[in-house]
Amino acid sequence: MKNMWFHLMPYKELPDDFRKQNPSVWVDINSELLDAEQVHAHYHEFLDxxxxxxxxxxxxxCVNEHHQNGYGLMPSPNLMAASLARRTDAPMICVMGNSLALYNPPTRVAEEFAMLDCLSGGRLIAGFPVGTPMDTVFCYGQNPSKLRERYYEAHDIVMxxxxxxxxxxxNGRFNQLRYVNVWPRPLQKPHPPVWIPGGGSVETWHWCAExxxxxxxxxxxxxxxxxxxxxxxxEEMDRLGKDRNxxxxxxxxxxGVADSYKEAYDLYKEPAExxxxxCLHVDPRWAAPAGYQTEATxxxxxxSQVALAAQGAQPGRRGLARDWDTILEEGYVxxxxxxxxxxQLTEVCTSLNVGHLMLLLQFGNMSSELTRENTTLYAEQVMPRIGALFDDQWQDHWWPTPMDNRATPKAVA
Amino acid sequence: MSEPRRFEIRVRGNPSRVLEAGGGNPVVFLAGLGGLPVWPPFLDTLAQQHRVLMPSLPGFPGAIEFRHLDSYLDWVVATLELLEGLDIETVDLIASSVAGALAAEVAALAPQRIRRLVLIAPFGHFDATDPSADIWAQPPGPDSIPALACANPERWKSIWEKPEDEDPVEWGILLTRAMEAAARFLFPLGDTGVVKRLGRIRQPVLLVRGAQDRVIPASHQAVFADAVSGPTTITTLEHAGHLVELDQPDQLAREITAFLLDQQSH
Known part of the structure; x- marks a missing residue:
């Protein structure tokens, strides 16, 4: 299996009373809370x-894209990925990803991902999210009724x-381009592996399968x-005749890893809370603009809620847990x-049947020291215990294929 | 409430429900925010003196398909086809809220079809210093849209009460679909640029708003009034929110009837 280290790049200086004093961490977050000198320090810590x-x-x-967001200081993940492509040599670089409908023209994504693939020597994983309603509809003013149609059209242009x-x-419904001929083209042929983040809609499952x-x-x-x-x-993959790879x-x-459970409990409480x-204090009025979800979804x-209720279960989700004991009980961390x-992760990967585990080993206001400790313990003592999972049975056909003789940047040499 | 007649016309190739009652001068009503799943009391009152027709804009209750309409021009043409489909040469057109932007556009571009125009808190304009509400960013839950739309949310709720024989899931989707359809031609600000074309409207215009409108500010009514070339009457009804036709059905019907009579005698 694959262990992938994911950074959200959260702003770490939100005040203790943030939730009480502010309607939202996203879209209309109070800009007076932001200290750009702190962001300077954060960026270097996060890239380190x-x-x-x-x-x-x-x-x-892994890096990702959010806009006007207090827990994601990465409106452009491609900038971060470019820096990482220069400063690392071994790991694959997963940009998870570029919200396709936000780029005008969408060939910009084809160009920048091609640049990253060339720069990294073919280490790029190209993520294509639709994007959250906060990012796409409210921050970038995309029409919720046309977002998915634009997304699929942008995907077709890029591919x-x-x-x-x-x-x-x-000559599309939303994009008309007379001369498409991006330079450079990606290093990986026919293209970098494409990964799609989704929230559980059947249409996205079908599309990924197709x-x-x-x-x-x-x-x-x-x-x-x-x-x-x-x-x-x-179950849907079974119905579509796809294997369970x-x-x-x-x-x-x-x-969060530590030498004892008690120590982990104490160390990771603050960053998790x-x-x-x-960070997840999001004004609910941003959650569901009409049209963002399809009628089928x-x-x-x-x-499914009615079915749950019929089985005697509580319909719908319980509210988001915010205190440490409930966070742990619910399995968030x-x-x-x-x-x-x-x-636990063996159990998670086996029961969910997931070969690409994306790990948040830095979250919330976790210090750089603790992040490093967590990362080290995971790499040295967790990875060897779970790294071989699935590999005797399945091949990863969706992993980058870097070139062999990659140039060594002077910064690394 | 009497039972209206019901028939279908085609708009941009897709069916649109038309409800009709009364007799006399033809008056067409285009429903506003959320559309209308049923014939409202307001039109019953109006139908006492007029032949009232309520066709459905694409995506609003009564007309399911709308996602083939990509550009604003597609929507304007669809609205024009809606009127053409009624097969009446000239009508008095009443439009509320989100439909008001399209009705004003058609009056400006095809004036021969519209005899007189009534706009109830129309969309179509945006002013950053006095903005309209963001109807697509409302708190979740069944009470938020009714409270936004009406001074008395119970009026909304009684219109939207699910009939026994309707599927609850599909009934709920009617409103979501109408909100999405409105987004398709108005998102994000509701500014269609129609104000630039209002000067082409030389017909008599009645502009109505509710004093408790939480969606469209009073200043927008003044912008419309200033821009229209024809004789303009402005009315603000007390104890009414954005959808005046739901909050004050009888009073609004009286105002409109008086306007139509008055403009007839001129």
Whole structure:
């Protein structure tokens, strides 16, 4: 299996009373809370942490895109990925990803990802999220009714731009381009592996299956919540006649490792409560603009809630847990000794059947020192215990294929 | 409430429900925020003196398909086809809220079809110093849209009460779909640029708003009034929110009837 080190790049100085004093961490977050000198320090810490993860043997390092967001200081993940491509040599670079409908023209994504793939020597994983309603609809003013149509059209442009040798015209519903001919083209042929983060809609599962893309369930709700979604995904793959290769899927999990459970409990309490208490304090009015969810998804969600209720379960989700004991009880964060964490993650990956484990080993206001300790313990004592999972049975067809003789940047040499 | 007649017309190739009642001069009503799943009391009152027709804009209750309409021009043409489909040469057009932007556009571009125009808190304009509400960013839950739309949310709720024979999931989707359809031609600010074209409207215009409107500010009504070339009447009704037709059905019907009579005698 693959251990992938994921950074959200959270702003770490949100005040203690943030939730009480502010309506939202996202979209209309109070800009007076931001100290740009702190951001300067954060960026260097965060990039150091990602580079360190690459040094100690993580299979990939991952960045992502958010806008106007207090827990994601990365409106442009490509800038961060460019820096990482220069400063690392071994790990794959997963940009998770570029929200396709936000780029005008979408060939910009084809160009920048091609640049990253060339710069990194073919280490790029190209993530194509639709994007959250906060990022796309409210921060970038995308029409919620046209977002998905634009997304699919942008995807078609990017894939065609990467794979067509001739200059071509694209006459779409939303994009008209007379001369498409991106330079450079990606190093990986026919294109870098494409991964799609999704929130559990059946349409996205079908699309991933049809296009042979990796489906990533990136939730902050941990493995207990993820189980139902991933079970649904695999049942759908069965129906579509696809194999149960765990590398078809990715999953995000918060993890805290220490020498004892008690120590882990004490060390990771503050950063976890910071993340779930402040970073996930999102004004609910941004959650569901009409049109963002398709009617099919609305129907399927209501039906599954009705089915749950019929079985006597509580319909709908309980509110988000914000205190440490409930966070742990709900499985948002997995903590313990290396043995305990390895055991739990083996269970997580096996029950969800996920071969790409995306790990948040830095979360909330976790210090750089603790992040490094967590990363080191994981790399040295957890990874060896779980790294071989699935590999005797399955091949990862969705992993980058870097070139052999990569140039060594002077900064690393 | 009497039972209206019901028939279908085609708009941009797709079916649109038309409800009709009364007799006399033809008056067409285009429903506003959320559309109308049923014939409202307001139109019953109006139908006592007029032939009232309520066709459904694409995506609003009564007309399911709308995602083939990409550009604003597609929507304007669809609105024009809606009126053409009724097969009446000239009508008095009443439009509320989100539909007001399209009705004003059609009055500006195809004036021969519209005899007189009534706009109830129309969208179409945006002013950053006095902004309209963001109707697509409302708190979740069943009470938020009714409270936004009406001074008395119970009025909304009684219109939207699910009939026994309707599927609850599909009934709920009616409103989501209408909100999405409105987003399709108005998102993000509701500014369609129609104000630039209002000068082409030389017909008599009645501009109505509710004193408790939480969606469209009073200043927008003044912008419309200033821009229209024809004789303009401005009315503000007390104890009414954004959807005046739901909050004050009888009073609004009286105002409109008086306006139509008055403009007839001129």
């Amino acid at each position: 942490e990602l580079e360190y993860a690459g040094d100690v043997g993580f299979d990939a390092i 065609k731009a990467w794979q067509t040798s001739e200059t071509f015209s694209f 296009m042979d893309y990796v489906y990533c369930y990136l939730s902050y709700g941990g493995y207990k919540l993820g189980l139902a979604t991933m079970q649904g995904f695999w 765990p590398y078809r899927a990715g999953f995000l999990q918060f993890v 910071y993340f779930y208490g402040r 609305i129907r399927s969600k209501i039906k 997995v903590i313990g000794t290396p043995e305990q964490v390895a055991e």
